[in-house]
Amino acid sequence: MITEVTAQELNTESFIEEKVREIKNVVGEGTAINALSGGVDSSTVTMLGHRALGKRLRTVFVENGLMRAGEPQQVAGFFRELGVTVEIIDARDEFFAALKGITDPEEKREAITQTFYKKVFGRIVRESDAKYLLQGTILTDVDETVAGIKRQHNVFEQLGINPQDAFGYKIIEPLIQLRKDGVRRVGKALGLSSELFERIPFPGPALSARVIGEVTPDRIETVRKATVIVERMLKETDAFQYMAILHEDRVTGMRDGRRDFGGQIEVRCWDSVDARTATPTRLSFDTLESLADEIVSEVPGIVSVTYNIATKPPSTIEAI
Ligand code: XMP
Secondary structure (H helix, E strand, C coil): CCCCCCCCCCCHHHHHHHHHHHHHHHHCCCCEEEECCCCHHHHHHHHHHHHHHHHHEEEEEEECCCCCCCHHHHHHHHHHHCCCCEEEEECHHHHHHHHCCCCCHHHHHHHHHHHHHHHHHHHHHHHCCCCEEECCCCHHHHHHHHCCCCCCCCCCHHHCCCHHHHHCCEEECCCCCCCHHHHHHHHHHCCCCHHHHCCCCCCCCHHHHHECCCCCHHHHHHHHHHHHHHHHHHCCCCCCEEEEEECCCCEEEEECCEEEEEEEEEEEEEECCCCCCEEECCCCHHHHHHHHHHHHHHCCCEEEEEECCCCECCCCCCCC
């Protein structure tokens, strides 16, 4: 049973002290490793780990080909400024090979999990002498996994999978009592720049959670281009999260006087406190029209743009 620490009752300084002490105790004189995605959770865990272990924590950023435009370099740059070295590991081919032909959402998550832990990260860990893995699992991930709503990519013990037996390492999850709002407070207290800790949440399976149907390099590039536009145009809203989703359905459009049977992007923009429930942001119609204009003119192959108006539940924030 995990005891929740709400953002209201959280004392960031004593939380950080306690977690730093726990990490030190568990790892002892050994070394640990962690994978940074640049999201709030993995960034906060990276800072906690470095505070506890210094150079004995090796931080890698696995470039899976599914991240947003320029993200690996940008994230490594944020951490360089904080004195933390981040190694970027190029594993794009392995991820796309694993995702080839898969359309089922859970099979996609499974392919990413297996490729990440068993192949790429497993290999990195085996080649290092680290026996401990620091991970930014939060309580919402556990809840939704246990409830069988979704299998978050980073929850093992709650599913009865022993990471030591399955993957050869022990997992430390210092943020597991917190939800997103609490993690943000801890990240801020650890000195993460507001640019980083105020970034909107982004899922572990990255842009593949926003491609309905097969995940290919081309389809990821399409959703990546649309994501640049959506993130730029909705940055000034107070929304919790906003995204572009590439649909599988094609629709008839017209371009340069000719029929163009093209793709469809769905825009979602959510108001939420902790991602457990969410409602669509009431964007102005002018904003929606500008989004549509930019997306159809800048993203090759897209002829239709829709805006999601359903709430979570029954919808979820991501599309897969
Ligand atoms: P859903 O789609 O379940 O999302 O309403 C709730 C929050 O969690 C993020 N999310 C994920 N994060 N791995 C993650 O690390 C995942 O597989 C995943 N799926 C959703 C989502 O972006 C939202 O903030």
